[in-house]
Amino acid sequence: MRALYAALEKGGVALFESPTGTGKTLSLISACLHWLEDVNARGGEKVGKGLSGEEDNEDTLPSWMIEEDALNRSQQAQQERQQRQERQQRRERKEQAVLTLGGRHDGGGVKRKGVSRALPGGSSALLSPEALQELEELDEFELDAWEGDDVGKKRDDASEGSDEEDADGRLPEAPEKMQIIFCSRTHSQLSQFVRELHRTRFAESVSLVSLASRQVLCVNPAVQRLKSPGLINERCAELARGRAAPLEKKTRRASNEASASAPSSSTRCPYRARRGPAALRMQDLVLSQPLDVEDLARLGRKRDVCPYYAARDAAPHADVVLLPYASLTRAETREALGLRLEGAVLVVDEAHNLAEAVGSAHAAGLDLAQARSAAAQLSGYWEAYRRRLAPSTGARLQQLVRAAQALERGLEKKNGDQVFASISKPLSLPSPSATPASPSTLVLTVTDCLIWLKLEHFNLLALSAFARETHLAAKASALWARKNGASAGQLEGASPDSSAPQAAGLHAFLALLTALSSADEDGRAILDSSAGLLRFVLLDPGRRFSEVARQARAVVLASGTLAPLGPVLRLFPGVPEADMSRFSCGHVVGTDRLRVLTIGEDPAGNALDFRHSSRSTPQTLDSLGRTLQALFGVVPGGTVVFLQSFELLAAVESRWRATGVMDALLELGPVFVEPRRAEELEALLLRYQAACCGEHVAGSENGGEAPGQATRTLTQPRALMLCVVGGKLSEGINFADAMGRCAAVVGLPYPNLGDPELVEKLRRVAEEDVGREAASRAESPLRVSAAAREAYGDLCFKSVNQCVGRVIRHARDHASILFLDQRYERDAEAQLRRNDAAGPLGKLSAWVRDALQQPASCAEALSELEQFYARWQAA
Ligand code: SF4
Structure with missing residues (x-):
């Protein structure tokens, strides 16, 4: 916590690693909010150096100059507000003039609705009723006003949130204040943050707003059912401008419910329409207690006020803003949400996936x-x-x-x-x-x-x-x-x-x-x-991320493990690693609760060779079968085995059925296989958990037990889960206690170099390393560039670290981690000679690397494991 506080004080980039069970979220909350309290007590002054590299020199400035600067900034903000209002008024005047004159916008806009009624070469007075109806229908879908190609200046209006809001019912303009912007991958992780915050004294004093898209927070059932984010945004914007859905209008016309031109409840969103005191009250409620998105949506429904806009309007006033990092990476989304990054502290949890999230957001x-x-x-x-x-x-x-x-x-x-x-x-x-x-x-x-x-x-x-x-x-x-x-x-x-x-x-x-x-x-x-x-x-x-990082005063990337660091460092081009603050917690358990072993051969002494060319051969699949059979008999509880791909998993399954290995495994306990379909996962995990805890349904191979089969309780329950690196079970799943007494990674899961996207990404790394010419000429960037090889290795070990991080989830947990492949065994030898991050297995998480052992044979590894588990069973 002290390290993080110091990093915030210093500014710039901070990397914070804290494995599961070490109280990472609580540490982040306490350090950040304690620091924020201190900054506010000091008058909210700037601290340290931002990522832009501009030194903060306020300490050396005379007080009159600081006051003058504050005044200038406030006047500038006031001016910008005024300009925005004037722009809005000008637009309204312009639209009014067009309606009055029945003409076009100057400068190439569109004709306004209901104004131009003439068909080519005809007169509206001569139109048949059908033609008039057709024209009326065309009015409904006419494009909104467009004022030319001055894209940059029209950012405010062009973004998602451009729906011509008035200022009624809004909180007063937010003062410029220090904010902590906390991001994580999913809303459920952000909800966890809110829950942890409630356990601290800061819950009473801190104002927090959870931001989310309309898809998550919209409470208008007619809009929500559109499902697609694009359609929901469009429909909400339409309603904000007081327009009925075309099909609604048609229905109303047909049933004579109301005139299409008369205001009706369906022409505006009823949740948005409630402004003034109700909206203000809602915003107050949002700021008065830390709420997650579910609380926010509930509150909106209860009070019939749109929580999406309430959160958006309240965000500039909050001390802490929460949002998923997918919403952070695109400028349009940030603008739509009204997110202000300048001078803020940005904390990104689960940051090991940040590079992928930035890539996905722009793909x-x-x-x-x-x-x-x-x-x-x-x-x-x-x-x-x-x-x-x-x-x-x-x-x-x-x-x-x-x-x-x-x-x-x-x-x-x-x-x-x-x-x-x-x-x-x-x-x-x-x-x-x-x-x-x-x-x-x-x-x-x-x-x-x-x-x-x-x-x-x-x-x-x-x-x-x-x-x-x-x-x-x-x-x-x-x-x-x-x-x-x-x-x-x-x-x-x-x-x-x-x-x-x-x-x-x-x-x-x-x-x-x-x-x-x-x-x-x-x-x-x-x-x-x-x-x-x-x-x-x-x-x-x-x-793209440097656009975000440049604006923030400090960026904290937090994760259970950020190893290997390469992808993280590449998010900050121009920031030397030496300038980044780093803090890495050891694991919550001592070495007596963990065994990390490499196994390079099967019990018969055959090499375990999972290189691409040999991993699917019958010999390799048989060797793996023999090894897992031996292992399964030793590990009490759950053994989770990660294979390199679904294709290999299918080959393993088919070979083991044909050779009887599967039957032999089933004699020891149920075997479960990760399904490709995500919707089958939850039920499978429940069955696996039951099996690990001793409730075994006979014949529950693949998790597909036949109905009506009796359960029996095993004296030493065990279950085997076969899954895939990069699959749904390799990240975010908690294999605690009996569910994960052993995690085994089979082979080195290097991504497929036949993927053109991967090759191009590596070529980009190589360009920076050896120059564009050399990188472009080479058939493979790996041949010419050490940096590209490093980046390729980073991808492999990032997956490995996520897999093995599924086990040991709290201080009283214990488990073994096994690396099955002769390449691990070979590299372990060199790694053990120089146990550091630059060694051959240096890309492993530090807590795994530090516990690495290299038994001389499979038999020695099994004997080590037997002793390890026997000790814990006796305890
Ligand atoms: S104003 Fe709010 S509730 Fe209404 S449609 Fe838009 S997001 Fe949904």
């Missing part, structure tokens, strides 16, 4: 069905509205139609050779990044991809902003749904292979367009022509 993909859907919806929209749109709006829409059609054409080409030829031709030079990883897969720079699609002259950033500001996706989807007699919700639920266009397709298309506006250095486009899929993958999460 995008589009398949052929989605491209077809997007092209159909946009073309339909263009056909319906082409005569009603101002020229510049029409031009943007046309470009979007062309882009969607280009993608549809590109993904339709089924023959790999043809696709390769068509892509290669437009390139004036052979692209160094074009690395066919399989006959149907091509990796392209973003520029090459756009040239192939003939979209290189399009301003994709401007097109994405246009679509966002005009809410094009919602309008085009709704129009398509009207024409095809389906609701947007039904569209979303359509089967993936349905020929009907899907609303999700348009969102996927726009997301890919945004991603393809990235620079060449940021990512790659990967085309899989046989699957009809184009993806954008981010190569270097550090470039």
